[in-house]
Amino acid sequence: MAVHDGGHLWPTINPRYRPWLHIVVIVLAGLLALAVAAWLASPRIRILRDDNDVASVLLAGIGARVKSAEFVTARGVVPLRVQSGGLAPADRLSAGVSGYMTLKLVGPSTIRWLPWENRVVRVSLRTPMRPLIRTRRVTTGIRARLTVTFNEPIEAVRYAVAGSSPHILTLSSLRKSVTLPLALAKPAQYRLVRVAARARRWEAWGPTMVVRWASVPYVTASPLHTAVSPTGALVVRFSVPLRTAHLAHWVLLPHESGIWHETSATQYQFTPFAGTGYGPGALVQVKIPGGREGPIAQSGSMLKMSQVLQWKTPEGSVLRLQELLALEGYLPVAWTPSSPVTDLTLSYANATIYHPPSGHFTWKYPNLPAVLDTLWSPGEMTVVTQGAIMQFEAENGLPINGVPGPQLWSALIRDYLAGKTDPAPYTYISVTEDLPETLELWSDNHLVLTTDANTGIPATPTYLGTFPIYDRLPFQIMRGRNPDGVPYADPVHWIDYFEGGDAVHGFARAAYGFRQSLGCVEVPLNVAPTIYNTVNYGTLVTVNPVGIAPASASPRTSGGS
Structure with a gap:
C-alpha cells in the first residue's frame, strides 16, 4: 500500500515483517552447506573381497587415504601393505586363520585437525581355507x-x-x-x-x-561265447570302448570268408559267408595283435601283447561218421540207409553231420576174429572207428591222429559225394602170448598169414589190448637201454608202431615163439615184409594175454551188428 502526500508516494511498512528471520534462514543454509562439504571431505572406506589380496579397499572423500593397516590374529599382528587398491600382508599368512583387520584413515592435511578426518576402521576377516585335494x-x-x-x-x-x-x-x-x-x-x-x-x-x-x-589299464579281449556253430558268428568283446580296431591286422584261423563289423563300441562280430563254415569239431582262432598295430581304446590304451581267442564248434555225430566210413569201405561193416538217399547235394551232406539218417550196419567179414564184435558199437567212438579214421587220413594225406576234425569231415563228405571208396583191403593183426606165441594176419575175410612171434619179457612186457597202427617205417635204428642199464642200438626192419614204443617188426632171432623182446612183437625177417606190405595205418593190432588161444578161422554165428 502507498500513501499520497503532496504529489509523492510513500511505502507503507507491514507491521508483521521480521528481518531477523531472514538472517536465521541464511545462517542455517550456510551451516548445512558447510556440513555437507565436511561430509564429502571426510575419509570413508568400503572393503571388498579380493581374489588376490587380503581385501580390496574403495576410498571416498577428498584426499582420503589409508595411513596404516594391520591384520590381528591370535598368533600376532601382521602389517598390511596398500598397493593398487588392495591390502597385501607383509608376511605369509596361514590358510583358514580368523582375526580382524584395523585400518587408519586420514583426510587432507589442511583439515586433518578436524576429528572426523582421522578414523579407525575394524573389520573381521578370515583367510581362505586350506586347499585340499578332492580325489587322491x-x-x-x-x-x-x-x-x-x-x-x-x-x-x-x-x-x-x-x-x-x-x-x-x-x-x-x-x-x-x-x-x-x-x-x-x-x-x-x-x-x-x-x-x-x-x-x-x-x-x-x-x-x-x-x-x-x-x-588306464591295458585293453583285454575275450570271446563273448566260446562255443560256436560251424556257420555261426564270432563275437569279440573288449574291456573298454575302442577308438579304432585295426581289423585288417586280425588273423582268422582256419581261414574263412566273411566280414567283420562293429556291433557296439566294445564288440566286434565276424559273420562267415554262406558255405561249409568252420566244420565240426573245429578249433577256431582269432589272433589280435597287441600294441599300436592292434585295437586302440578311446583312452589311448591298447592290448599289452597279441591275444589268441578261441572258439570250438560242436563235434559231429559219431554215428554219421561211422556211416560215411562204412559207405566208403574203411570199416569191417556195411551200412544201409532205411530209405534210399536221393539228395547228394553238399548242403544235405553237411546237414547230416549233426542229424544222421537212419539205417543199419551188418558185418562184411564174418570170418574175422569175434573179438572185433566187442570193439564195435554204433554211435560210440571205439578203437575200430579210430582205426578206420586213421586209415582214411593216411589215404587222403591228412595228419594221422584218429581225431575227427573239420578236415576229416570235409574230406569224408567230398569222397562220399564223389562215390570214392577205400582201395585197400580191411586188415587185422592178432597176437597171442600163449606158447608158442603166435601172430595172425587177416585181410578182408581171410587169414593170410600165421607165424611164430616174440613178445616182451616180464621186465618190459608188451602192451595188452587192441591198438591202431599209428606210424610205419621200413627201417630204423632202435635205441634205448636194456633192463640192466646197458644201452642198445639195433637195426630193425619193417616197423609198424601200434602203442607207445611197441611195434610189430622183423628182427633176427635164433628162435621165435616165446617172450624175449623189450616190448615189441618180433617176427622172422622173411615174413616181416609180407606183414608190412599188407597192413595200413589204422590196422588194429590185438595183443592177447596168456589164456587166449589164436583166433579161429571159422565164421561167427552172428553176422550183423
Whole structure:
C-alpha cells in the first residue's frame, strides 16, 4: 500500500515483517552447506573381497587415504601393505586363520585437525581355507595330462613326481581344477605325485598331499561265447570302448570268408559267408595283435601283447561218421540207409553231420576174429572207428591222429559225394602170448598169414589190448637201454608202431615163439615184409594175454551188428 502526500508516494511498512528471520534462514543454509562439504571431505572406506589380496579397499572423500593397516590374529599382528587398491600382508599368512583387520584413515592435511578426518576402521576377516585335494586317486588316458581338483580355488600349485625336483605352476586366475604338465605314455603305469597348493600368493603353502596317479589299464579281449556253430558268428568283446580296431591286422584261423563289423563300441562280430563254415569239431582262432598295430581304446590304451581267442564248434555225430566210413569201405561193416538217399547235394551232406539218417550196419567179414564184435558199437567212438579214421587220413594225406576234425569231415563228405571208396583191403593183426606165441594176419575175410612171434619179457612186457597202427617205417635204428642199464642200438626192419614204443617188426632171432623182446612183437625177417606190405595205418593190432588161444578161422554165428 502507498500513501499520497503532496504529489509523492510513500511505502507503507507491514507491521508483521521480521528481518531477523531472514538472517536465521541464511545462517542455517550456510551451516548445512558447510556440513555437507565436511561430509564429502571426510575419509570413508568400503572393503571388498579380493581374489588376490587380503581385501580390496574403495576410498571416498577428498584426499582420503589409508595411513596404516594391520591384520590381528591370535598368533600376532601382521602389517598390511596398500598397493593398487588392495591390502597385501607383509608376511605369509596361514590358510583358514580368523582375526580382524584395523585400518587408519586420514583426510587432507589442511583439515586433518578436524576429528572426523582421522578414523579407525575394524573389520573381521578370515583367510581362505586350506586347499585340499578332492580325489587322491586319479586315472588318466594315455598321454593325457594329470588334472588335480581342490576343494577351494587356488592361485598356485607345487608338485613333484616321486624321485624328481618340485615345480611350481602359477595360475592366471583362481580355479579349483589344475592340469599339470605331466602325462603317462603307456597303459598300466603308476606314479606318486606330491602336491601342495596355496589359495593366494600371500599364503603359505598348504600341506603336501600324495596323489596316486595311474594310466588306464591295458585293453583285454575275450570271446563273448566260446562255443560256436560251424556257420555261426564270432563275437569279440573288449574291456573298454575302442577308438579304432585295426581289423585288417586280425588273423582268422582256419581261414574263412566273411566280414567283420562293429556291433557296439566294445564288440566286434565276424559273420562267415554262406558255405561249409568252420566244420565240426573245429578249433577256431582269432589272433589280435597287441600294441599300436592292434585295437586302440578311446583312452589311448591298447592290448599289452597279441591275444589268441578261441572258439570250438560242436563235434559231429559219431554215428554219421561211422556211416560215411562204412559207405566208403574203411570199416569191417556195411551200412544201409532205411530209405534210399536221393539228395547228394553238399548242403544235405553237411546237414547230416549233426542229424544222421537212419539205417543199419551188418558185418562184411564174418570170418574175422569175434573179438572185433566187442570193439564195435554204433554211435560210440571205439578203437575200430579210430582205426578206420586213421586209415582214411593216411589215404587222403591228412595228419594221422584218429581225431575227427573239420578236415576229416570235409574230406569224408567230398569222397562220399564223389562215390570214392577205400582201395585197400580191411586188415587185422592178432597176437597171442600163449606158447608158442603166435601172430595172425587177416585181410578182408581171410587169414593170410600165421607165424611164430616174440613178445616182451616180464621186465618190459608188451602192451595188452587192441591198438591202431599209428606210424610205419621200413627201417630204423632202435635205441634205448636194456633192463640192466646197458644201452642198445639195433637195426630193425619193417616197423609198424601200434602203442607207445611197441611195434610189430622183423628182427633176427635164433628162435621165435616165446617172450624175449623189450616190448615189441618180433617176427622172422622173411615174413616181416609180407606183414608190412599188407597192413595200413589204422590196422588194429590185438595183443592177447596168456589164456587166449589164436583166433579161429571159422565164421561167427552172428553176422550183423
